[in-house]
Amino acid sequence: MTSITEVARRAGVSTATASRVVNDVDHPVSEATRARVLEAAAALDYVPNALARGLLKRHSPVVGVIVNDITDPYFAEVVRGLEDAASPAGFLVIICSSERDAERESSYVRLLRSLRAAGVVFAGSGRDDPAANEAMARHLAAMRADGAAVVHLSPHAFGEPEVTVDNAGGMVRLVAALVGLGHRRIAFLAGPASLYVAQERLAGFRAGLAGAGVAIDERLVVATAFGREGGAAGVDALLAGDAPFTAIACANDPIALGALQRLAERGIPVPDAVSVAGFDDVPMAALVAPGLSTVRLPLRDLGRRGFAATERLLAGETAAPEVLPAEVVLRASTGAPPPDPLPVRPGGATPRTGGPSR
Amino acid sequence: MTSITEVARRAGVSTATASRVVNDVDHPVSEATRARVLEAAAALDYVPNALARGLLKRHSPVVGVIVNDITDPYFAEVVRGLEDAASPAGFLVIICSSERDAERESSYVRLLRSLRAAGVVFAGSGRDDPAANEAMARHLAAMRADGAAVVHLSPHAFGEPEVTVDNAGGMVRLVAALVGLGHRRIAFLAGPASLYVAQERLAGFRAGLAGAGVAIDERLVVATAFGREGGAAGVDALLAGDAPFTAIACANDPIALGALQRLAERGIPVPDAVSVAGFDDVPMAALVAPGLSTVRLPLRDLGRRGFAATERLLAGETAAPEVLPAEVVLRASTGAPPPDPLPVRPGGATPRTGGPSR
DNA sequence: CTGAAAGCGCTTACAG
DNA sequence: CTGAAAGCGCTTACAG
Numbered sequence: 001m002t003s004i005t006e007v008a009r010r011a012g013v014s015t016a017t018a019s020r021v022v023n024d025v026d027h028p029v030s031e032a033t034r035a036r037v038l039e040a041a042a043a044l045d046y047v048p049n050a051l052a053r054g055l056l057k058r059h060s061p062v063v064g065v066i067v068n069d070i071t072d073p074y075f076a077e078v079v080r081g082l083e084d085a086a087s088p089a090g091f092l093v094i095i096c097s098s099e100r101d102a103e104r105e106s107s108y109v110r111l112l113r114s115l116r117a118a119g120v121v122f123a124g125s126g127r128d129d130p131a132a133n134e135a136m137a138r139h140l141a142a143m144r145a146d147g148a149a150v151v152h153l154s155p156h157a158f159g160e161p162e163v164t165v166d167n168a169g170g171m172v173r174l175v176a177a178l179v180g181l182g183h184r185r186i187a188f189l190a191g192p193a194s195l196y197v198a199q200e201r202l203a204g205f206r207a208g209l210a211g212a213g214v215a216i217d218e219r220l221v222v223a224t225a226f227g228r229e230g231g232a233a234g235v236d237a238l239l240a241g242d243a244p245f246t247a248i249a250c251a252n253d254p255i256a257l258g259a260l261q262r263l264a265e266r267g268i269p270v271p272d273a274v275s276v277a278g279f280d281d282v283p284m285a286a287l288v289a290p291g292l293s294t295v296r297l298p299l300r301d302l303g304r305r306g307f308a309a310t311e312r313l314l315a316g317e318t319a320a321p322e323v324l325p326a327e328v329v330l331r332a333s334t335g336a337p338p339p340d341p342l343p344v345r346p347g348g349a350t351p352r353t354g355g356p357s358r
Numbered sequence: 359m360t361s362i363t364e365v366a367r368r369a370g371v372s373t374a375t376a377s378r379v380v381n382d383v384d385h386p387v388s389e390a391t392r393a394r395v396l397e398a399a400a401a402l403d404y405v406p407n408a409l410a411r412g413l414l415k416r417h418s419p420v421v422g423v424i425v426n427d428i429t430d431p432y433f434a435e436v437v438r439g440l441e442d443a444a445s446p447a448g449f450l451v452i453i454c455s456s457e458r459d460a461e462r463e464s465s466y467v468r469l470l471r472s473l474r475a476a477g478v479v480f481a482g483s484g485r486d487d488p489a490a491n492e493a494m495a496r497h498l499a500a501m502r503a504d505g506a507a508v509v510h511l512s513p514h515a516f517g518e519p520e521v522t523v524d525n526a527g528g529m530v531r532l533v534a535a536l537v538g539l540g541h542r543r544i545a546f547l548a549g550p551a552s553l554y555v556a557q558e559r560l561a562g563f564r565a566g567l568a569g570a571g572v573a574i575d576e577r578l579v580v581a582t583a584f585g586r587e588g589g590a591a592g593v594d595a596l597l598a599g600d601a602p603f604t605a606i607a608c609a610n611d612p613i614a615l616g617a618l619q620r621l622a623e624r625g626i627p628v629p630d631a632v633s634v635a636g637f638d639d640v641p642m643a644a645l646v647a648p649g650l651s652t653v654r655l656p657l658r659d660l661g662r663r664g665f666a667a668t669e670r671l672l673a674g675e676t677a678a679p680e681v682l683p684a685e686v687v688l689r690a691s692t693g694a695p696p697p698d699p700l701p702v703r704p705g706g707a708t709p710r711t712g713g714p715s716r
Numbered sequence: 717c718t719g720a721a722a723g724c725g726c727t728t729a730c731a732g
Numbered sequence: 733c734t735g736a737a738a739g740c741g742c743t744t745a746c747a748g
Contacts, residue, residue, distance in 0.1 A: 013719085048741085
């Protein structure tokens with residue numbers, strides 16, 4: 001690779017002048033000199049060394065993004081938005097699939113620090129895990145002290161996220177839509193209790209029910225994994241329980257997709273016997289049959305704004321928290337409640353309505 | 359951030375010694391000295407500066423991966439495999455969604471060169487585009503000359519890919535499976551003719567038919583876009599044509615998914631009226647109804663081996679081309695041919711079999 | 717308008 | 733076993 005020294009020599013100027021020209025810096029350079037340098041750079045296929053530049057500037061033109069798993073469409077969308085904003089600004093995006101594992105997350109952040117990344121964006125939710133959070137806090141403090149940007153796109157252990165989506169509000173409106181269809185006994189497959197985003201969505205579920213004046217039956221709130229297997233297990237649990245329900249709201253789309261699949265396996269028609277709704281609006285939601293009712297999140301925009309927040313932080317500005325809207329999308333998986341709620345008892349009767357205190 | 363100078367000072371040694379210890383280099387260091395350096399590094403939260411190191415070594419510990427679009431599940435899988443292999447080796451993965459645009463691709467590769475990436479992996483197929491290929495060839499020659507690795511995971515303009523999947527063979531076996539079900543009039547939604555991977559799959563389609571002794575009807579081979587919209591348009595074209603068919607093979611899963619959707623919209627039952635098969639086995643293929651018959655590609659493994667090839671190239675070894683197997687997966691979207699092939703004419707009759715020369 | 721020189725943080729031949 | 737010093741490729745105050 002040719003260096004600026006060679007460009008300077010070919011143009012017959014100092015490296016200082018060559019540097020000023022190729023970086024288009026605000027410093028007077030005669031037109032003739034400028035032209036000679038540009039000609040030399042082009043002739044030598046000069047590509048500046050970002051490593052040398054970064055060594056001086058303390059940062060490299062890259063931002064890392066920590067996701068659970070890049071094959072999860074939720075994160076792929078966010079990363080794409082981030083990339084679309086970063087690349088015109090000359091920043092490259094480093095993908096870090098942590099599987100929500102504290103070790104992996106920490107090892108990625110260390111690698112990012114070592115590369116002197118200009119920023120790190122946490123796309124996914126934090127967990128209620130004091131030990132892991134404390135270790136991460138040290139890393140992040142060091143990055144910030146060094147002038148790097150730290151951006152969160154989901155709720156996490158320390159303060160407000162710089163940019164996020166309206167998880168609670170979206171869930172409130174989804175519950176309102178189900179109540180509007182006539183549902184009163186709505187189950188909730190809640191995801192993992194330790195994940196902050198799941199907590200927000202559960203809070204939205206409770207608030208939605210309260211707002212509609214519907215009492216909550218705690219037996220219908222079941223903690224699950226955050227994937228399809230969680231939805232299948234959740235359906236099994238609800239069906240094995242004795243609390244009646246006519247609809248299932250889920251903390252995210254994979255859970256809902258798993259629920260749909262298990263209901264189909266058990267021969268329970270959706271939405272005739274039970275309505276199902278998800279959250280996120282991943283591409284698959286529109287393609288399954290019946291189409292999944294869900295809450296659409298502006299994920300690509302979330303990524304774009306995440307990079308904008310990174311740039312603001314880098315410029316020393318303070319980023320006011322942004323909350324992006326979440327919109328209910330009704331498809332074929334939701335409808336009016338059936339005359340008899342699930343679960344069906346062996347005798348054919350459905351269990352009586354009743355609270356956990358009964 | 360603390361530098362090695364500070365670590366050395368705290369340990370009371372030279373930076374040379376400190377460097378040898380923290381890098382665990384093969385050079386004798388007394389145990390006592392080693393312990394002091396390690397203690398100092400830990401106390402100061404020392405994270406080596408990969409920029410400074412890279413400046414010396416000519417490369418940074420990153421590899422770029424050029425994909426069409428990271429939100430496409432095909433590429434997300436490959437990238438995940440690449441990442442899983444790269445990260446234990448201390449390499450970070452930079453994601454570059456080029457949208458198969460020569461400008462974007464070139465601008466990403468320039469950024470990668472500027473960062474002195476140790477390697478660039480082209481995950482997607484090359485195009486038959488002489489101008490773009492020539493410009494890219496210059497970039498890649500420069501990278502190789504500088505000792506960086508260049509790896510292709512799909513057919514491209516210059517020579518064999520270092521690692522790839524058996525596109526033609528997989529398609530041959532898929533066609534054989536359709537013929538085994540009784541199909542003789544098989545349509546092919548071929549993707550874009552300029553994309554090398556589409557060319558390979560089309561070649562496999564022809565070879566599969568020839569191998570089964572079935573004559574090809576060129577009217578049934580239709581060029582399409584590589585996404586769902588291509589599948590929908592392809593179905594419309596076949597239905598508007600006058601060549602009978604009982605099955606539709608597609609150059610990839612998105613095309614097949616689009617075909618399925620359009621057939622459903624037009625009230626044509628699958629597989630009763632027509633069988634449909636895809637290629638890739640993206641996660642969605644198993645979840646749609648009916649489940650999509652397709653060809654499974656070991657995409658994660660492709661990514662992993664792509665990184666292994668990168669490491670070999672970096673070590674100065676020459677990577678012998680690898681071709682990974684492709685396996686037919688039959689689901690519910692394929693079955694026996696119907697008594698009357700599509701398309702149905704207004705009068706209810708199907709057009710007669712006949713070649714384009716008629 | 718132009719350039720000489722210092723210095724970012726590291727590694728490594730070389731000397732001892 | 734240890735260290736002094738050069739040099740990777742850049743940018744930028746400083747001097748002219």
